[in-house]
Amino acid sequence: MAQQHLDPPTDPTAGPVSGDALAGYLRAQATEFLRSLRQHRETGGAANGSEESVEAARALRRSARRISGSLHTFRPLLDPDWSEGMRPELAWLSGTLAREHAYAARLERLLGALNRLSGSSALPAQSGGKAVGQPAATASAPGPRTQPAGNLTVGAAKAGALLDRQLTLARTRAHSAALQALGSSRFHAVADSVAVLASEVPLTPTATSTDLRPPAAAAEDRLTDAIAALPLVTAGHPYNAEALVHGLSADTAPQPQDAPWHQVRLLLRLHRYAREVLYGEECPIDVRLLAAGQALNRHRDAAEAASAAASAARTPRIAPATAYALGVLHADQRHEVEAARFAFQQAWQREAVRTP
Amino acid sequence: MAQQHLDPPTDPTAGPVSGDALAGYLRAQATEFLRSLRQHRETGGAANGSEESVEAARALRRSARRISGSLHTFRPLLDPDWSEGMRPELAWLSGTLAREHAYAARLERLLGALNRLSGSSALPAQSGGKAVGQPAATASAPGPRTQPAGNLTVGAAKAGALLDRQLTLARTRAHSAALQALGSSRFHAVADSVAVLASEVPLTPTATSTDLRPPAAAAEDRLTDAIAALPLVTAGHPYNAEALVHGLSADTAPQPQDAPWHQVRLLLRLHRYAREVLYGEECPIDVRLLAAGQALNRHRDAAEAASAAASAARTPRIAPATAYALGVLHADQRHEVEAARFAFQQAWQREAVRTP
Numbered sequence: 001m002a003q004q005h006l007d008p009p010t011d012p013t014a015g016p017v018s019g020d021a022l023a024g025y026l027r028a029q030a031t032e033f034l035r036s037l038r039q040h041r042e043t044g045g046a047a048n049g050s051e052e053s054v055e056a057a058r059a060l061r062r063s064a065r066r067i068s069g070s071l072h073t074f075r076p077l078l079d080p081d082w083s084e085g086m087r088p089e090l091a092w093l094s095g096t097l098a099r100e101h102a103y104a105a106r107l108e109r110l111l112g113a114l115n116r117l118s119g120s121s122a123l124p125a126q127s128g129g130k131a132v133g134q135p136a137a138t139a140s141a142p143g144p145r146t147q148p149a150g151n152l153t154v155g156a157a158k159a160g161a162l163l164d165r166q167l168t169l170a171r172t173r174a175h176s177a178a179l180q181a182l183g184s185s186r187f188h189a190v191a192d193s194v195a196v197l198a199s200e201v202p203l204t205p206t207a208t209s210t211d212l213r214p215p216a217a218a219a220e221d222r223l224t225d226a227i228a229a230l231p232l233v234t235a236g237h238p239y240n241a242e243a244l245v246h247g248l249s250a251d252t253a254p255q256p257q258d259a260p261w262h263q264v265r266l267l268l269r270l271h272r273y274a275r276e277v278l279y280g281e282e283c284p285i286d287v288r289l290l291a292a293g294q295a296l297n298r299h300r301d302a303a304e305a306a307s308a309a310a311s312a313a314r315t316p317r318i319a320p321a322t323a324y325a326l327g328v329l330h331a332d333q334r335h336e337v338e339a340a341r342f343a344f345q346q347a348w349q350r351e352a353v354r355t356p
Numbered sequence: 357m358a359q360q361h362l363d364p365p366t367d368p369t370a371g372p373v374s375g376d377a378l379a380g381y382l383r384a385q386a387t388e389f390l391r392s393l394r395q396h397r398e399t400g401g402a403a404n405g406s407e408e409s410v411e412a413a414r415a416l417r418r419s420a421r422r423i424s425g426s427l428h429t430f431r432p433l434l435d436p437d438w439s440e441g442m443r444p445e446l447a448w449l450s451g452t453l454a455r456e457h458a459y460a461a462r463l464e465r466l467l468g469a470l471n472r473l474s475g476s477s478a479l480p481a482q483s484g485g486k487a488v489g490q491p492a493a494t495a496s497a498p499g500p501r502t503q504p505a506g507n508l509t510v511g512a513a514k515a516g517a518l519l520d521r522q523l524t525l526a527r528t529r530a531h532s533a534a535l536q537a538l539g540s541s542r543f544h545a546v547a548d549s550v551a552v553l554a555s556e557v558p559l560t561p562t563a564t565s566t567d568l569r570p571p572a573a574a575a576e577d578r579l580t581d582a583i584a585a586l587p588l589v590t591a592g593h594p595y596n597a598e599a600l601v602h603g604l605s606a607d608t609a610p611q612p613q614d615a616p617w618h619q620v621r622l623l624l625r626l627h628r629y630a631r632e633v634l635y636g637e638e639c640p641i642d643v644r645l646l647a648a649g650q651a652l653n654r655h656r657d658a659a660e661a662a663s664a665a666a667s668a669a670r671t672p673r674i675a676p677a678t679a680y681a682l683g684v685l686h687a688d689q690r691h692e693v694e695a696a697r698f699a700f701q702q703a704w705q706r707e708a709v710r711t712p
Binding site for chain 1: 470472473474475509511512594595597600601602603604605669674675676677678679680681682683684685686687688691692694695698
C-alpha cells in the first residue's frame with residue numbers, strides 16, 4: 001500500500017553499485033567490531049558495568065548485527081560456506097550480549113510505568129535488588145495517610161519490588177552468561193573470523209562485477225510485503241483495543257498477534273543495513289524509516305514488558321493488591337503496544353523525507 | 357476555542373421566541389411524563405422488569421430531565437418558589453429511577469469487556485446472580501485444557517462472578533428503592549405537580565413577552581466555557597495515557613480528572629434541551645451535539661465501570677488471579693475513558709452539520 005511512497009534506495013547513484021561497496025562496508029563494520037571489543041576489554045569488560053563498558057557492548061552488538069544482516073541480504077556475493085557458518089555465530093553473540101541490557105531496560109520501563117500509574121515517585125528505583133523486601137512507597141510516602149485495606153499504592157510498591165527481584169535476577173544471570181560467552185573459545189573463534197573480515201572479505205570471484213541493487217531491492221520487497229500484510233487499517237484507528245484482546249486468555253505464550261510486527265522490525269533493520277551498504281558513508285538519514293523503526297522497537301519493548309508483568313502475576317502466594325497492580329501494569333503495557341502500532345502506521349503513511 | 361463552529365440555536369427563527377414556546381414545551385414534557393407513568397403502572401411497574409416497563413421508566417426519566425433542565429435554564433420566566441421547589445424533587449425521582457438501570461448497564465459493560473479480554477464467550481452472562489459461586493467459564497470451557505497455576509482465564513471467570521454478585525446486589529437494592537419511591541407520598545406530590553404543569557405552566561406575568569434566546573444563549577455559553585477549559589489538546593493526541601494516571605494511587609474516590617468531563621456532559625444536555633424549547637417540534641438534529649453527547653455518556657459509563665472494577669478488587673480474601681483480572685479490567689475501562697475523550701474531541705472540532 002505504501003509502495004508509491006518508498007524512496008528508491010536501490011538507485012543511490014546513477015549506475016550500479018558493485019561488490020566493492022559491500023567489501024568496504026563489511027571491512028568497516030568488522031573494524032568497528034574489533035575496536036568495540038578492545039574498548040570493552042579496556043573498560044573492564046562485562047564484569048565492570050560502567051557506562052563506557054555498556055557503550056562498548058552496544059557498539060559490538062551494533063556492528064555484529066550489521067555484519068550478520070549484510071551477509072544475509074548479499075548472500076550471492078559471498079563465499080557461501082563461510083557466510084553460512086558466520087551468521088549463527090554472530091546471532092549467538094549479539095543475542096547473548098543483548099540479554100542483560102534488555103532485562104535492565106524492561107525493569108526500568110515497568111518501574112517507570114508503575115510510578116506514572118501511582119502518581120508518585122516513591123517506588124523503588126531500579127536498584128539491582130536493593131529495594132527487594134522493603135516496599136519503599138509505604139515507608140517514604142509523603143505525610144501520614146490512613147491506608148484502607150487492600151491499598152493499591154502498597155500493591156504498586158509490592159509489584160515493583162517483585163518485578164525488581166525477578167528481573168534483576170534474570171539480569172544477573174544474563175550478565176554471567178555474557179561473561180562466560182566472552183571468555184569462551186566459541187567467542188574467540190567469532191572474533192578471529194571478524195579479524196579476517198577486517199582485512200579480507202571472502203567475496204565470490206564474480207562479486208566485484210555484480211550489481212548490489214537487486215539483492216537490496218529484494219530485501220526492501222520483503223519488507224514492503226510484510227508491511228502490506230499488517231493490519232494497518234485497524235492500527236490507524238486510535239483506541240481500537242486490539243492489543244489487549246486475549247489479555248486475559250489462559251495462553252501464557254507471547255501474543256501471536258505481535259509476531260508479524262516483530263518480523264517487520266527485523267526486515268526493516270535488514271533494509272536499513274542494505275541502504276547503508278549501497279550509500280556507504282554518504283548514507284542519508286531516512287526519517288520515515290527511523291520513526292518506523294523506533295515505533296517497532298517500542299512495540300517490542302512494551303510487548304515484552306507486558307509479558308513480564310503477566311508472568312510476575314503468576315508468582316505463587318502474592319497478595320491480591322500486588323496481582324491487581326500487575327494486571328493494571330500489563331494492560332498499560334499492552335496499550336503501549338497498541339500506541340506503538342498506531343505510531344508505526346502514522347510514520348509509514350508519511351511521505352519519505354530525506355535529510356542528507 | 358470552538359466558538360466559531362457553533363451553530364446559532366439562539367436564532368432559530370427570524371425573530372425572538374416568547375415564553376409561550378417554553379409553556380408549550382413544558383406542557384408537552386409534562387404530558388409525556390404522565391403518559392409514561394401510566395404506561396409504567398399498566399405494564400406492571402418497577403416490580404415487573406419487562407421491556408415495556410423498562411422503556412416506560414426510561415421515558416419517565418427522559419421527560420423529568422427535560423422539565424428539570426428547562427426550569428433551570430429559563431428560571432427568570434417561571435414562578436421562582438414553584439420552580440425552585442420542583443427541581444430537587446425531579447432530580448430525586450430521575451436519580452432514583454436511573455440507578456437500577458445504571459447497575460445493570462455497568463455489569464453488562466464489564467462482563468462484555470471481560471469476554472473480549474479473555475477471547476472467549478464462556479463467562480457468565482448477566483444473570484441476576486444465577487452464576488454466583490459457579491465460575492461458568494471453568495465448567496463450560498470448550499474441551500479439556502491443562503490449567504496452569506494462577507490461570508488467568510479462571511481469574512477472568514472469578515472476576516466476572518464477583519462483579520456479577522456485587523452489581524446484581526446493588527441493582528436489586530436500587531430496584532427496591534425505586535419501588536419504594538414510586539409508592540411514596542413524595543412521589544405522588546411530584547406527580548401531582550407535573551399534572552398541574554400539563555395544564556397550566558406557572559409563568560411570571562412578563563414571561564409571554566420575554567425573549568427566550570438570552571437565557572438559552574447563556575446555557576450555551578456555560579457549555580462552551582466548560583469545554584474551553586477541558587484538556588482537549590491532550591485528548592486529541594491518541595494514546596496520551598492520561599486517563600490511567602493515578603490508576604494505582606491509594607485514593608479510592610472517583611478520579612478528579614473526570615469531573616470536568618462529567619460537568620460538560622450535564623451542560624451539553626441543558627444546551628440540547630434549551631434548543632428543543634426554542635425550536636419546538638421542528639428541532640433539527642445536530643449530529644455534532646449528538647456525537648459529543650454519546651462520547652460523554654461513554655466517558656461516564658467507562659469511568660464508573662473502571663471504578664466498580666477497582667472497588668471489587670478491594671473485596672477481602674479474593675484470589676490473586678481474580679485481582680489480576682480486575683486490574684486488567686480497570687485499566688481497560690480507563691482506556692475506554694481516554695478513547696471517549698478522544699471521540700469527544702474529534703466530534704467537537706467537526707463543523708456543525710444539520711440534518712433537519
